[in-house]
Amino acid sequence: MPEIELTEASEEVLSSLAVAEEEQDDKWVPPNGVDASPDDPALHDLLEAGLIEQESEGFSLTAAGRRQAASVLRRERLAERLLADVLHVSDDLATETACKFEHLLRKGLDDQVCTLLGHPRFCPHGSPIPPGDCCRAGSRAAQTVVSSLADLSPGESGVIAYLQTPRRDILQRMLAMGAIPGTPVVIRQRFPSFVFDLGQSQVAVDRETAQQIYVRLTASSSAPSPKPPWFARPFRGFRSRRRGRRP
Amino acid sequence: MILRALHFFRRLLSGQRGCGCDSCVFAGPTTARKLALFGSPNVGKSVIFNQLTGSYAVVSNYPGTTVEVVRGRARIGDVLLEVVDSPGTYSLTPLSQDERVARDLLLNDPPDLLVHVVDAKNLRRMLPLTFQLIEAGLPIVLDLNIIDEATRAGLQVDLAALARRLGLPVVATAAAVGLGVDRLRVLVSGPVPSVSAFSVEYPAPIESAIERITTALRGEYEISARALALQLLHREAEIWERVLRADPDAIPEIEKAVSDAEAQYSQPPAFPIAVARQKAADRLAGEVVVARPRPLRATFAEVLGRLAMHPLAGIPLLIAVLYVGLYLIVGRLGAGIVVDFLDGQLFGEKINPAITAWVERLLPYPTWSSLLVGEFGVITLGLRYAIAIVLPLVGIFFLTFAVLEDSGYLPRLALLADRLLKRIGLSGRAVIPLVLGLGCGTMATLVTRVLETRRERLIATFLLALAIPCSAQLGVILGLLSIHPLGLAIWAGVLIMVFLLSGFLAARLLPGEAARFYVEVPPLRLPSLRNVAVKTFSRLRWYAAEVIPLFLLASLLIWLGQLTHIFDLVLSVFRPLVSAIGLPQAAADAFLFGFFRRDYGAARLFDVHAAGGVSGVPLVVAMVTITLFIPCIAQFLVMQKERGLRTALAVSGFILPFAFGVGALLNLILTTLEVQI
Numbered sequence: 001m002p003e004i005e006l007t008e009a010s011e012e013v014l015s016s017l018a019v020a021e022e023e024q025d026d027k028w029v030p031p032n033g034v035d036a037s038p039d040d041p042a043l044h045d046l047l048e049a050g051l052i053e054q055e056s057e058g059f060s061l062t063a064a065g066r067r068q069a070a071s072v073l074r075r076e077r078l079a080e081r082l083l084a085d086v087l088h089v090s091d092d093l094a095t096e097t098a099c100k101f102e103h104l105l106r107k108g109l110d111d112q113v114c115t116l117l118g119h120p121r122f123c124p125h126g127s128p129i130p131p132g133d134c135c136r137a138g139s140r141a142a143q144t145v146v147s148s149l150a151d152l153s154p155g156e157s158g159v160i161a162y163l164q165t166p167r168r169d170i171l172q173r174m175l176a177m178g179a180i181p182g183t184p185v186v187i188r189q190r191f192p193s194f195v196f197d198l199g200q201s202q203v204a205v206d207r208e209t210a211q212q213i214y215v216r217l218t219a220s221s222s223a224p225s226p227k228p229p230w231f232a233r234p235f236r237g238f239r240s241r242r243r244g245r246r247p
Numbered sequence: 248m249i250l251r252a253l254h255f256f257r258r259l260l261s262g263q264r265g266c267g268c269d270s271c272v273f274a275g276p277t278t279a280r281k282l283a284l285f286g287s288p289n290v291g292k293s294v295i296f297n298q299l300t301g302s303y304a305v306v307s308n309y310p311g312t313t314v315e316v317v318r319g320r321a322r323i324g325d326v327l328l329e330v331v332d333s334p335g336t337y338s339l340t341p342l343s344q345d346e347r348v349a350r351d352l353l354l355n356d357p358p359d360l361l362v363h364v365v366d367a368k369n370l371r372r373m374l375p376l377t378f379q380l381i382e383a384g385l386p387i388v389l390d391l392n393i394i395d396e397a398t399r400a401g402l403q404v405d406l407a408a409l410a411r412r413l414g415l416p417v418v419a420t421a422a423a424v425g426l427g428v429d430r431l432r433v434l435v436s437g438p439v440p441s442v443s444a445f446s447v448e449y450p451a452p453i454e455s456a457i458e459r460i461t462t463a464l465r466g467e468y469e470i471s472a473r474a475l476a477l478q479l480l481h482r483e484a485e486i487w488e489r490v491l492r493a494d495p496d497a498i499p500e501i502e503k504a505v506s507d508a509e510a511q512y513s514q515p516p517a518f519p520i521a522v523a524r525q526k527a528a529d530r531l532a533g534e535v536v537v538a539r540p541r542p543l544r545a546t547f548a549e550v551l552g553r554l555a556m557h558p559l560a561g562i563p564l565l566i567a568v569l570y571v572g573l574y575l576i577v578g579r580l581g582a583g584i585v586v587d588f589l590d591g592q593l594f595g596e597k598i599n600p601a602i603t604a605w606v607e608r609l610l611p612y613p614t615w616s617s618l619l620v621g622e623f624g625v626i627t628l629g630l631r632y633a634i635a636i637v638l639p640l641v642g643i644f645f646l647t648f649a650v651l652e653d654s655g656y657l658p659r660l661a662l663l664a665d666r667l668l669k670r671i672g673l674s675g676r677a678v679i680p681l682v683l684g685l686g687c688g689t690m691a692t693l694v695t696r697v698l699e700t701r702r703e704r705l706i707a708t709f710l711l712a713l714a715i716p717c718s719a720q721l722g723v724i725l726g727l728l729s730i731h732p733l734g735l736a737i738w739a740g741v742l743i744m745v746f747l748l749s750g751f752l753a754a755r756l757l758p759g760e761a762a763r764f765y766v767e768v769p770p771l772r773l774p775s776l777r778n779v780a781v782k783t784f785s786r787l788r789w790y791a792a793e794v795i796p797l798f799l800l801a802s803l804l805i806w807l808g809q810l811t812h813i814f815d816l817v818l819s820v821f822r823p824l825v826s827a828i829g830l831p832q833a834a835a836d837a838f839l840f841g842f843f844r845r846d847y848g849a850a851r852l853f854d855v856h857a858a859g860g861v862s863g864v865p866l867v868v869a870m871v872t873i874t875l876f877i878p879c880i881a882q883f884l885v886m887q888k889e890r891g892l893r894t895a896l897a898v899s900g901f902i903l904p905f906a907f908g909v910g911a912l913l914n915l916i917l918t919t920l921e922v923q924i
Contacts (some may be wrong), residue, residue: 126514170763171515173765175518176340180525181522192558192662195556195768199371200369201369202769203765203766203767203768204665206669
């Protein structure tokens with residue numbers, strides 16, 4: 001189903017309703033400049049389009065509205081990631097700019113940004129980014145900027161951009177092992193475990209952990225290390241190495 | 248009572264001192280300076296410990312083999328030092344039990360002086376822990392170890408500048424070759440340095456939380472309030488409990504300060520804290536390390552190290568390691584040559600007849616002399632099994648294991664095996680306890696501490712008790728079956744199947760998060776002969792202290808049992824079970840022996856076989872059953888200590904019928920198919 005063209009205010013209403021739903025927050029606070037009444041132009045358009053419905057205590061998303069809201073959230077959170085990871089915009093400024101930015105990321109462009117960023121799964125604040133077609137297809141751009149460690153090939157290098165794990169103990173473990181933003185990494189091997197140089201040491205992790213370490217790629221992917229004989233070169237795995245596996 | 252006597256005996260044999268118990272007679276003078284070695288895994292703490300004390304910590308090139316605090320003594324000039332070696336830890340916020348042991352050392356028994364041992368070529372990664380130790384308010388000497396590897400890599404560290412910036416004495420050593428150790432000796436025996444004033448500055452929200460917490464804290468603690476506040480910000484459960492006990496009134500304010508800090512970030516505060524420490528470390532390392540990278544040529548060790556991780560080259564290499572290490576060295580050399588000589592020639596032909604004749608002349612009462620030299624005599628059986636069969640086998644295994652450990656091969660094995668081990672609910676880290684279990688299941692059960700989740704520790708404990716043969720069993724079995732390749736293949740096949748299947752089921756049945764795998768892969772190093780010898784010796788000593796008393800006790804109990812006919816009663820319980828799996832009656836006592844020590848049972852089987860009692864299919868069935876069979880008393884005790892009595896009972900309760908069930912099934916299959924072995 002094609003998405004309905006909406007005003008910026010209407011999109012903000014949709015995303016705020018979706019966030020309230022996501023956080024299971026009963027009390028929905030309308031975004032600035034919007035009145036919580038059916039006469040407000042933003043709400044009026046949405047009601048008209050069948051994306052939201054009026055309830056006794058306010059408004060809620062319809063199924064179609066929820067789909068479109070996911071797309072809005074996706075663009076908004078991708079925009080935050082883009083600003084934070086690539087442009088290094090500071091945290092508060094990023095959130096503010098992202099709201100405007102998101103509206104400009106029209107459908108289609110979001111998949112390109114998502115691919116560029118290595119299909120991130122969470123925004124810098126830890127909220128999930130709804131997956132798009134590109135994530136399901138596992139596509140990879142010619143010039144990815146940020147990528148999860150699990151999607152890199154042997155020899156590629158970069159610096160750690162961020163870690164994204166829901167578990168505190170695993171985050172602490174990765175930090176303690178030296179996987180801290182800014183640390184240079186060179187990937188050495190992908191199978192049966194991921195092996196990479198982390199600063200001066202070498203670390204092996206499983207796929208789950210590798211997926212949660214995001215790396216900002218550096219231009220040169222030639223590792224300054226001796227070239228091993230053919231039989232000792234990294235093994236690229238039996239299966240296609242570009243599987244964009246996401247749950 | 249018996250246990251206490253055993254415990255005392257074990258202590259006496261292992262020569263432990265400074266054991267920490269109140270009534271300890273060997274506590275020595277109280278003036279000894281307490282010196283603790285602290286640092287990440289694999290930086291050479293244990294080598295330095297050995298250099299300082301001239302004694303035996305277990306050293307290895309694998310993160311996580313020191314799972315307990317090791318103590319030793321040293322005298323430098325007139326300063327008496329009590330040196331403590333701690334398990335390697337990456338930070339002061341522990342994430343596994345062995346790291347907790349290290350952290351608790353600082354918390355419960357703070358040393359007078361701490362030596363922070365770091366890998367000189369990786370200063371950038373090591374400094375964050377130095378900062379944490381400084382924060383804790385302890386006097387520290389910083390030891391840049393493995394300085395030779397750093398020099399080879401073209402790195403030069405300005406020691407004086409580092410010492411000045413940190414406000415600590417700094418020394419560079421290459422302890423494995425003894426370089427710089429004298430300077431370290433001088434530093435640790437000299438005046439205790441004052442506590443460094445160096446401080447990492449955290450982002451404002453963290454600093455303000457620290458400020459609020461330190462103001463709220465009133466109680467007495469062993470570490471500084473600032474370090475305590477940072478641990479509270481990490482929500483370290485044990486520290487919270489401590490504060491709850493010492494400062495119950497401060498808890499609401501602390502809780503508020505911590506949650507306010509948490510609200511400021513999208514990630515837990517651990518994240519900005521780690522980033523701030525790393526930034527400070529980067530800045531400092533940038534100032535003091537001069538890197539002149541040299542064009543490196545891959546050394547043989549590097550090529551081999553990479554090969555060992557390679558899935559195609561790694562597996563043949565693993566098979567080669569197993570073949571040489573287990574089959575050739577433990578099986579052929581250990582069981583075939585050494586045991587044959589010690590047991591057959593030395594004890595069988597010389598010692599036993601001589602002692603028997605001598606005892607019988609001195610003690611002309613058959614009842615009493617049989618205690619010492621009878622069929623189950625303390626000397627002729629207990630001591631012979633220990634010295635002639637079990638110790639040589641275990642010793643040879645420990646030697647092989649020590650070489651593997653020190654070379655840095657095991658982390659590579661771990662990363663190869665991780666995917667397979669995930670299927671049975673473990674992770675690659677479990678390789679250490681599992682491989683060590685091929686030496687001694689009791690020791691390996693202790694080492695399951697390096698595993699992070701309770702679920703992993705439970706599964707590993709279970710598999711160690713069930714399907715991993717210990718080296719004495721392995722030696723005897725490989726020795727007996729090496730002339731029957733088919734029998735050996737059946738035995739190995741059944742065990743591998745049981746291992747994988749029961750692990751698979753255990754992983755399905757036990758709730759809990761899947762284990763995560765990460766391991767640091769150290770460079771492959773040529774093991775130092777001294778370290779390998781020291782390690783093998785200290786493990787063997789631990790083992791001897793563990794088994795010899797039990798062997799003697801078992802002989803005594805069996806003698807008593809025979810005298811009172813209880814022995815026959817118990818044997819009559821076993822006989823139907825033994826017949827059920829198609830074994831001759833003579834094999835029944837091997838199982839009874841297995842209760843005391845697994846290796847004791849295996850040794851008995853060796854005897855029964857030598858007497859022509861069992862061979863062919865029954866021999867293979869007996870081998871399988873006795874390998875699966877109940878963990879020995881020592882392993883049971885360790886299981887109970889580490890995992891709790893209920894788990895230990897449940898595991899044993901499952902294994903006993905299971906082992907006989909598998910034996911009966913195997914017997915049925917082999918006899919139905921009329922397999923000739």
